[in-house]
Amino acid sequence: xxxxxxxxxxxxxxxxxxxxxxxxxxxxxxxxxxxxxxxxxxxxxxxxxxxxxxxxxxxxxxxxxxxxxxxxxxxxxxxxxxxxxxxxxxxxxxxxxxxxxxxxxxxxxxxxxxxxxxxxxxxxxxxxxxxxxxxxxxxxxxxxxxxxxxxxxxxxxxxxxxxxxxxxxxxxxxxxxxxxxxxxxxxxxxxxxxxxxxxxxxxxxxxxxxxxxxxxxxxxxxxxxxxxxxxxxxxxxxxxxxxxxxxxxxxxxxxxxxxxxxxxxxxxxxxxxxxxxxxxxxxxxxxxxxxxxxxxxxxxxxxxxxxxxxxxxxxxxxxxxxxxxxxxxxxxxxxxxxxxxxxxxxxxxxxxxxxxxxxxxxxxxxxxxxxxxxxxxxxxxxxxxxxxxxxxxxxxxxxxxxxxxxxxxxxxxxxx
Amino acid sequence: xxxxxxxxxxxxxxxxxxxxxxxxxxxxxxxxxxxxxxxxxxxxxxxxxxxxxxxxxxxxxxxxxxxxxxxxxxxxxxxxxxxxxxxxxxxxxxxxxxxxxxxxxxxxxxxxxxxxxxxxxxxxxxxxxxxxxxxxxxxxxxxxxxxxxxxxxxxxxxxxxxxxxxxxxxxxxxxxxxxxxxxxxxxx
Numbered sequence: 001x002x003x004x005x006x007x008x009x010x011x012x013x014x015x016x017x018x019x020x021x022x023x024x025x026x027x028x029x030x031x032x033x034x035x036x037x038x039x040x041x042x043x044x045x046x047x048x049x050x051x052x053x054x055x056x057x058x059x060x061x062x063x064x065x066x067x068x069x070x071x072x073x074x075x076x077x078x079x080x081x082x083x084x085x086x087x088x089x090x091x092x093x094x095x096x097x098x099x100x101x102x103x104x105x106x107x108x109x110x111x112x113x114x115x116x117x118x119x120x121x122x123x124x125x126x127x128x129x130x131x132x133x134x135x136x137x138x139x140x141x142x143x144x145x146x147x148x149x150x151x152x153x154x155x156x157x158x159x160x161x162x163x164x165x166x167x168x169x170x171x172x173x174x175x176x177x178x179x180x181x182x183x184x185x186x187x188x189x190x191x192x193x194x195x196x197x198x199x200x201x202x203x204x205x206x207x208x209x210x211x212x213x214x215x216x217x218x219x220x221x222x223x224x225x226x227x228x229x230x231x232x233x234x235x236x237x238x239x240x241x242x243x244x245x246x247x248x249x250x251x252x253x254x255x256x257x258x259x260x261x262x263x264x265x266x267x268x269x270x271x272x273x274x275x276x277x278x279x280x281x282x283x284x285x286x287x288x289x290x291x292x293x294x295x296x297x298x299x300x301x302x303x304x305x306x307x308x309x310x311x312x313x314x315x316x317x318x319x320x321x322x323x324x325x326x327x328x329x330x331x332x333x334x335x336x337x338x339x340x341x342x343x344x345x346x347x348x349x350x351x352x353x354x355x356x357x358x359x360x361x362x363x364x365x366x367x368x369x370x371x372x373x374x375x376x377x378x379x380x381x382x383x384x385x386x387x388x389x390x391x392x393x394x395x396x397x398x399x400x401x402x403x404x405x406x407x408x409x410x411x412x413x414x415x416x
Numbered sequence: 417x418x419x420x421x422x423x424x425x426x427x428x429x430x431x432x433x434x435x436x437x438x439x440x441x442x443x444x445x446x447x448x449x450x451x452x453x454x455x456x457x458x459x460x461x462x463x464x465x466x467x468x469x470x471x472x473x474x475x476x477x478x479x480x481x482x483x484x485x486x487x488x489x490x491x492x493x494x495x496x497x498x499x500x501x502x503x504x505x506x507x508x509x510x511x512x513x514x515x516x517x518x519x520x521x522x523x524x525x526x527x528x529x530x531x532x533x534x535x536x537x538x539x540x541x542x543x544x545x546x547x548x549x550x551x552x553x554x555x556x557x558x559x560x561x562x563x564x565x566x567x568x569x570x571x572x573x574x575x576x577x578x579x580x581x582x583x584x585x586x587x588x589x590x591x592x593x594x595x596x597x598x599x600x601x602x603x604x
Contacts, residue, residue, distance in 0.1 A: 036449045038457040038469035340449075344441040 117317030184372030
């Protein structure tokens with residue numbers, strides 16, 4: 001029975017929530033990009049009902065083009081799957097799978113909503129409610145780099161190889177900032193279970209919007225004080241997620257102008273589609289993680305969540321599904337933000353990327369951990385100790401900024 | 417000449433973090449997107465946009481009124497203001513046509529015809545629009561100003577035969593051309 005429910009949850013949540021979000025992300029990417037560039041975008045593709053003898057073709061919800069990703073998928077399926085002779089076959093075949101699978105596996109610890117009650121049986125809308133949520137995600141998500149690196153190496157060709165190398169370097173650099181930036185959040189919640197983290201946010205205010213649910217243990221001043229390290233964490237975490245998913249300001253592994261197509265130059269047909277899907281799945285899971293940790297996950301906020309969770313009709317508690325809808329809406333909104341960033345910020349140069357990762361974010365995240373620790377521990381400490389801690393923190397920060405300044409190479413002065 | 421050294425502007429601490437610049441950039445992109453959604457993009461009016469961006473959506477909207485005077489569409493034959501077909505079947509266009517799209521069978525004008533003095537007119541005039549490259553050489557070479565590239569641009573067909581414009585179709589597209597030089601014109 002337990003296994004059956006688990007299987008059902010995997011199918012329902014992974015294949016009916018996360019995977020459909022991938023084509024939705026692709027659709028929004030194309031339409032929103034078009035809107036930003038004063039174009040229309042794909043708006044014609046409907047279900048070709050005329051092929052089956054109906055009078056008219058059908059566009060879902062009256063919006064043509066929603067079927068576009070499916071049409072793209074069919075096109076990619078029908079293309080010739082060409083394997084060049086010079087590739088290393090085993091790794092060449094393994095690489096696309098290695099980029100998609102981790103992204104989908106990480107979806108299993110993300111809480112999609114509260115519980116759903118059916119026939120007296122209550123089930124939480126999370127596939128694996130384990131106590132190591134973020135750690136699990138980092139552990140699995142970092143496997144994606146193997147897919148890209150292997151693709152680059154197995155292609156046995158210059159440009160994919162350079163793309164793979166870049167990707168490996170970039171992901172390793174940003175994984176550190178990613179891991180360090182989430183520590184303040186974990187310190188604040190004192191919990192590694194993502195379901196508990198979201199529940200706590202629903203009860204006492206989102207991490208970045210702590211405006212409701214004050215009580216003795218969660219005072220407003222304390223939460224507002226923690227807002228600053230949380231905001232810094234959010235910034236670093238979001239930008240690192242951009243780097244991890246190889247999205248626009250950091251899409252060096254596949255920058256067309258320098259590397260032809262990057263690591264997937266030698267891939268065609270469905271194998272290329274797997275890379276494409278993996279990229280978007282990573283984007284979806286990345287936004288889901290950010291929403292879960294910083295923006296209250298499935299919660300609507302302002303104390304409305306308890307009421308929603310109680311909703312039921314004749315023993316069928318459907319509150320969880322409403323929360324699921326809220327969660328998906330938030331994720332889609334964040335995906336739109338991803339796309340907005342793509343058309344706002346130009347691509348970084350490689351050395352700028354590395355400098356940003358190692359010199360700025362790494363240190364900022366590190367300082368942020370101590371700042372957060374000081375704020376979290378402050379109510380339990382003596383005033384003098386807090387003062388000393390603050391002074392030490394400021395001194396360390398100044399020292400780090402000074403070192404970063406000094407180590408920065410000055411360009412030679414050009415003389416006329 | 418004295419050398420004037422220009423100081424590069426020094427970035428303040430706020431500009432060095434460039435967070436404000438980022439936010440400004442986001443707002444700029446977003447306002448642009450909203451404008452595009454409302455059909456208020458720059459130039460949307462001049463380009464007769466469909467209300468989304470600056471794009472005109474083809475089968476529903478057509479750009480016929482926006483075609484410039486010099487537009488070169490389907491080549492067609494014209495009649496003059498007296499209803500006479502201008503073509504005298506000299507076959508110059510047939511010979512100049514680079515892709516050999518034009519095929520003319522010349523015919524004689526019977527002596528009872530009021531235009532008998534012109535002597536010749538095409539019995540058949542076919543332009544194969546699969547071959548035509550819209551170069552306009554026929555128009556340029558025609559001594560009688562009888563063939564023009566008109567503003568017609570829709571050429572559709574399900575068979576190869578559909579894509580060949582015969583004489584009557586050519587006159588239908590071409591219509592009447594008034595004025596210009598012509599030696600046969602009774603009105604001049």
